[in-house]
Amino acid sequence: MPELPEVETTCRGVRPLLTGHTLTGVRVRCARLRWPVDPELASRLTGVRVTAVSRRAKYLLMALDSGATLIIHLGMSGSLRHVPADTPPERHDHVDLLLGEHCLRYRDPRRFGAILYCPGPVELHPLLVKLGPEPLSDGFDSEVLFAACRGKTAAIKTVLMDNHVVVGVGNIYANEALFAAGVRPTRPAGQVSRDACQRLAAAIRATLLRAIEAGGSTLRDFTDAIGKPGYFQQQYAVYGRTGQPCHACATLVQHTRLGQRSSFFCPHCQT
DNA sequence: CTTTGCACCTGTTGGC
DNA sequence: TGCCAACAGGTGCAAA
Numbered sequence: 248m249p250e251l252p253e254v255e256t257t258c259r260g261v262r263p264l265l266t267g268h269t270l271t272g273v274r275v276r277c278a279r280l281r282w283p284v285d286p287e288l289a290s291r292l293t294g295v296r297v298t299a300v301s302r303r304a305k306y307l308l309m310a311l312d313s314g315a316t317l318i319i320h321l322g323m324s325g326s327l328r329h330v331p332a333d334t335p336p337e338r339h340d341h342v343d344l345l346l347g348e349h350c351l352r353y354r355d356p357r358r359f360g361a362i363l364y365c366p367g368p369v370e371l372h373p374l375l376v377k378l379g380p381e382p383l384s385d386g387f388d389s390e391v392l393f394a395a396c397r398g399k400t401a402a403i404k405t406v407l408m409d410n411h412v413v414v415g416v417g418n419i420y421a422n423e424a425l426f427a428a429g430v431r432p433t434r435p436a437g438q439v440s441r442d443a444c445q446r447l448a449a450a451i452r453a454t455l456l457r458a459i460e461a462g463g464s465t466l467r468d469f470t471d472a473i474g475k476p477g478y479f480q481q482q483y484a485v486y487g488r489t490g491q492p493c494h495a496c497a498t499l500v501q502h503t504r505l506g507q508r509s510s511f512f513c514p515h516c517q518t
Numbered sequence: 519c520t521t522t523g524c525a526c527c528t529g530t531t532g533g534c
Numbered sequence: 535t536g537c538c539a540a541c542a543g544g545t546g547c548a549a550a
Binding site: 279280281322323324339355356357358359399400401405506507 | 520521522523524526527528529
């Protein structure tokens with residue numbers, strides 16, 4: 248579920264609940280996530296204070312005053328909810344981070360997500376160390392994208408979704424940004440002009456920012472039901488609109504498959 | 519090194 | 535109405 252906007256919204260939602268607070272316990276009901284949850288997680292975290300909550304790509308990073316970091320990834324179906332600690336867990340509620348009377352509850356039906364304890368410098372963690380720039384930072388611009396496209400025969404959409412090039416661009420936003428930039432997802436990256444890269448970089452930024460704003464305005468309290476994924480659905484220009492008319496020219500949106508991922512485009516607007 | 523396809527899971531959907 | 539295959543927003547990793 249979570250694309251970068253949902254992860255960013257989750258990050259902003261949990262930040263005030265965690266920052267400066269001490270974890271009073273951890274309940275692990277199911278440790279079988281993408282990677283097994285550390286069996287010693289409870290003893291490592293109990294009594295430890297959270298000093299900061301941030302995000303890198305789609306990883307949530309909870310900095311601890313012990314110098315360690317708790318890394319949480321929501322995978323495809325994960326969510327964090329803020330509920331009273333005595334709320335009976337439902338199916339797929341795998342982990343609770345206890346905060347006195349309340350807790351942060353991790354739910355993940357597909358269990359593609361992860362909860363990892365990183366004792367050392369988190370920026371050196373194997374999962375983070377090779378990541379490309381954040382799409383909303385100065386580290387990502389059209390020149391970075393253009394350079395990454397040089398000489399590549401792979402489809403531009405594949406490059407946009409490559410975490411070594413830029414992080415956080417999932418399937419939905421790759422499709423949407425390509426439409427906004429007028430670039431066909433199947434176009435070989437090496438044939439994408441500097442000008443098109445300019446439009447793509449801007450479109451990625453605008454598309455993500457718009458979604459984050461939509462999420463932020465939906466989100467008043469990060470409590471209970473609001474923490475669930477898909478809580479802000481927005482209008483997509485092409486994603487999931489196979490056979491429906493393009494909003495710009497009424498040509499029917501086409502569907503194709505690129506590296507096992509659904510791709511949608513307007514054959515008239517995108518070249 | 520690049521590129522491709524698989525694997526990890528469960529829940530939902532669409533076609534027959 | 536019922537059943538089952540196909541598919542779902544991620545992404546690390548093995549294999550080619």
